[in-house]
Amino acid sequence: MFDLANWRNPETLMLNITNGILGIVTVGLIVWICGSAIYEHMAANHKTIAKQ
Numbered sequence: 448m449f450d451l452a453n454w455r456n457p458e459t460l461m462l463n464i465t466n467g468i469l470g471i472v473t474v475g476l477i478v479w480i481c482g483s484a485i486y487e488h489m490a491a492n493h494k495t496i497a498k499q
Contacts, residue, residue, distance in 0.1 A: 453459050 454463070
């Protein structure tokens with residue numbers, strides 16, 4: 448059976464490290480996109496309130 452938790456095997460070690468880095472990058476990009484969307488929404492909302 449293929450064991451992904453075997454940290455002594457260089458192939459699975461590199462796979463685990465790569466997956467971890469890609470996971471962190473993915474979460475960071477999702478947070479960045481959501482934060483930008485919230486910022487744009489707040490800026491547009493503030494602009495319409497200021498016009499009134």
